[in-house]
Amino acid sequence: xxxxxxxxxxxxxxxxxxxxxxxxxxxxxxxxxxxxxxxxxxxxxxxxxxxxxxxxxxxxxxxxxxxxxxxxxxxxxxxxxxxxxxxxxxxxxxxxxxxxxxxxxxxxxxxxxxxxxxxxxxxxxxxxxxxxxxxxxxxxxxxxxxxxxxxxxxxxxxxxxxxxxxxxxxxxxxxxxxxxxxxxxxxxxxxxxxxxxxxxxxxxxxxxxxxxxxxxxxxxxxxxxxxxxxxxxxxxxxxxxxxxxxxxxxxxxxxxxxxxxxxxxxxxxxxxxxxxxxx
Amino acid sequence: xxxxxxxxxxxxxxxxxxxxxxxxxxxxxxxxxxxxxxxxxxxxxxxxxxxxxxxxxxxxxxxxxxxxxxxxxxxxxxxxxxxxxxxxxxxxxxxxxxxxxxxxxxxxxxxxxxxxxxxxxxxxxxxxxxxxxxxxxxxxxxxxxxxxxxxxxxxxxxxxxxxxxxxxxxxxxxxxxxxxxxxxxxxxxxxxxxxxxxxxxxxxxxxxxxxxxxxxxxxxxxxxxxxxxxxxxxxxxxxxxxxxxxxxxxxxxxxxxxxxxxxxxxxxxxxxxxxxxxxxxxxxxxxxxxxxxxxxxxxxxxxxxxxxxxxxxxxxxxxxxxxxxxxxxxxxxxxxxxxxxxxxxxxxxxxxxxxxxxxxxxxxxxxxxxx
Numbered sequence: 001x002x003x004x005x006x007x008x009x010x011x012x013x014x015x016x017x018x019x020x021x022x023x024x025x026x027x028x029x030x031x032x033x034x035x036x037x038x039x040x041x042x043x044x045x046x047x048x049x050x051x052x053x054x055x056x057x058x059x060x061x062x063x064x065x066x067x068x069x070x071x072x073x074x075x076x077x078x079x080x081x082x083x084x085x086x087x088x089x090x091x092x093x094x095x096x097x098x099x100x101x102x103x104x105x106x107x108x109x110x111x112x113x114x115x116x117x118x119x120x121x122x123x124x125x126x127x128x129x130x131x132x133x134x135x136x137x138x139x140x141x142x143x144x145x146x147x148x149x150x151x152x153x154x155x156x157x158x159x160x161x162x163x164x165x166x167x168x169x170x171x172x173x174x175x176x177x178x179x180x181x182x183x184x185x186x187x188x189x190x191x192x193x194x195x196x197x198x199x200x201x202x203x204x205x206x207x208x209x210x211x212x213x214x215x216x217x218x219x220x221x222x223x224x225x226x227x228x229x230x231x232x233x234x235x236x237x238x239x240x241x242x243x244x245x246x247x248x249x250x251x252x253x254x255x256x257x258x259x260x261x262x263x264x265x266x267x268x269x270x271x272x273x274x275x276x277x278x279x
Numbered sequence: 280x281x282x283x284x285x286x287x288x289x290x291x292x293x294x295x296x297x298x299x300x301x302x303x304x305x306x307x308x309x310x311x312x313x314x315x316x317x318x319x320x321x322x323x324x325x326x327x328x329x330x331x332x333x334x335x336x337x338x339x340x341x342x343x344x345x346x347x348x349x350x351x352x353x354x355x356x357x358x359x360x361x362x363x364x365x366x367x368x369x370x371x372x373x374x375x376x377x378x379x380x381x382x383x384x385x386x387x388x389x390x391x392x393x394x395x396x397x398x399x400x401x402x403x404x405x406x407x408x409x410x411x412x413x414x415x416x417x418x419x420x421x422x423x424x425x426x427x428x429x430x431x432x433x434x435x436x437x438x439x440x441x442x443x444x445x446x447x448x449x450x451x452x453x454x455x456x457x458x459x460x461x462x463x464x465x466x467x468x469x470x471x472x473x474x475x476x477x478x479x480x481x482x483x484x485x486x487x488x489x490x491x492x493x494x495x496x497x498x499x500x501x502x503x504x505x506x507x508x509x510x511x512x513x514x515x516x517x518x519x520x521x522x523x524x525x526x527x528x529x530x531x532x533x534x535x536x537x538x539x540x541x542x543x544x545x546x547x548x549x550x551x552x553x554x555x556x557x558x559x560x561x562x563x564x565x566x567x568x569x570x571x572x573x574x575x576x577x578x579x580x581x582x583x584x585x586x587x588x589x590x591x592x593x594x595x596x597x598x599x600x601x602x603x604x605x606x607x608x609x610x611x612x613x614x615x616x617x618x619x620x621x622x623x624x625x626x627x628x629x630x631x632x633x634x635x636x637x638x639x640x641x642x643x644x645x646x647x648x649x650x
Contacts, residue, residue, distance in 0.1 A: 170379045173379075174377070174383040175385075175400075176349070176369070177348060177349075177371070177377045177397075178396050178400055178444070179371050180400045188399075189385065193386060193387050195387075
């Protein structure tokens with residue numbers, strides 16, 4: 001750590017503490033309220049969790065959420081990997097100017113920057129349009145899946161691209177030099193070296209899908225209520241309840257769990273794969 | 280493929296078809312919107328030769344190497360390896376292996392797997408592969424690190440792994456792109472000798488790229504000095520050092536004193552430091568060069584009287600370099616010469632700045648060079 005004056009360190013600590021508080025206080029409030037007393041259950045209790053796990057609507061929504069998350073994450077990771085690979089591999093050496101350098105990455109990254117409201121509405125209009133003329137793509141898990149893939153893939157591409165960009169460019173030439181054609185080079189070099197990024201990107205895609213509400217809301221059909229949509233409608237109908245708080249707490253725990261998994265997987269892999277730069 | 284059975288189209292120059300011979304004719308590479316990186320280079324490298332491409336950074340030597348490897352395509356000219364035209368042969372089908380400056384060891388494989396990668400890609404079966412990889416690790420003394428990841432190796436060890444990874448495929452030609460530049464001086468000297476020994480033992484053609492003139496002198500059978508995309512001079516090490524063709528080669532390879540001259544006839548020429556007798560036929564040459572170690576330094580009072588090419592002067596700078604001392608001497612006419620004197624027992628004495636001396640530039644030691 002470079003020498004940061006102690007006074008500045010204190011100021012920074014003074015700013016970051018309230019920020020952390022602001023970030024995590026609501027989460028802990030939900031967690032605490034999930035144990036709140038309710039009708040017939042005085043004092044702190046876990047009745048809400050029991051109710052939740054026996055609610056067929058919740059379980060169906062959970063199943064749909066997981067199906068959607070895993071399915072879209074697999075597809076999103078595959079597409080995102082190819083995008084990240086293409087972005088790093090076929091970019092001209094000198095940046096390529098606007099048309100070959102900036103534009104391709106802009107097109108890929110735009111869904112990340114785009115407000116999800118705009119994204120969701122445009123998906124809705126697009127799917128309606130297609131459905132009207134072809135009868136395909138009626139609103140449901142399929143349309144939600146397509147929408148999820150389109151916003152997951154850029155994130156995966158970003159992670160994979162970062163990994164590839166950090167590698168010695170000579171590695172790919174070395175594989176060609178050692179008799180690997182393009183396909184062998186991809187299978188025996190590219191895939192193994194980006195594997196940590198691949199796993200990380202996959203887990204990231206799952207978390208993105210599980211907690212997405214806006215885009216899901218616009219692309220969902222009557223039979224494809226996922227957890228976030230279920231929570232929204234439950235709150236809209238009867239306000240916050242211990243069950244909803246319990247559900248929220250479980251989702252927070254899951255996402256934290258996946259994030260930790262992601263952290264340890266990538267960190268462990270990174271460490272065993274790193275080659276210190278030659279001075 | 281049968282050795283020696285290759286038929287060649289009649290080229291403008293004689294083409295050897297021996298396994299590992301390389302023939303370049305008019306090879307040119309121009310990167311978009313700039314001057315040629317490699318400019319009409321024609322060169323024949325013999326099979327089994329240790330050939331060094333020497334030049335400052337940006338002279339095009341690495342680009343030339345990359346074209347031989349197949350990573351770059353020449354815009355003009357032909358490259359023949361072992362007599363075969365390489366124009367449409369992709370890098371992965373060339374019997375050429377490269378040792379990269381960054382080593383480019385695969386981060387997801389251990390030492391053994393790194394070395395075996397080329398054999399694996401060519402479909403060599405595991406028992407045979409293991410035998411050859413083990414033999415190569417033994418040869419380069421990296422067996423103890425077989426299971427280590429590339430990240431756990433020192434610079435010298437990585438260099439050896441990179442070399443083993445190339446040699447194990449028994450390529451016709453090994454290309455080395457400044458493979459020693461990241462190592463410290465002592466290790467570099469050790470590996471230079473080892474590399475040379477390995478090359479003589481295996482008999483493969485080595486093309487070595489470096490900007491280090493000392494490395495080039497130590498290792499090569501022949502060197503090609505490059506500047507601005509062109510070959511300035513090609514020849515055995517001794518020839519290039521002793522008889523540099525032009526000012527660039529003279530200055531890049533070793534130290535030199537170079538003067539513009541005006542021929543006066545009768546083997547005499549006027550130089551900024553005075554009149555010089557030159558043994559060589561002056562002809563159209565307008566530049567003269569002498570190596571610092573070819574200059575005699577005399578104590579002022581012992582200077583030979585009445586001889587040509589003897590100039591009085593004063594020592595202005597003496598740099599002690601261990602085995603020798605380098606002197607910068609200001610001559611009576613105002614010019615400077617650089618002279619080198621060995622510090623062995625035969626050396627009469629050494630000089631300190633400010634001492635009066637005389638230097639002799641023997642006529643036969645003065646070389647004529649092109650501008």
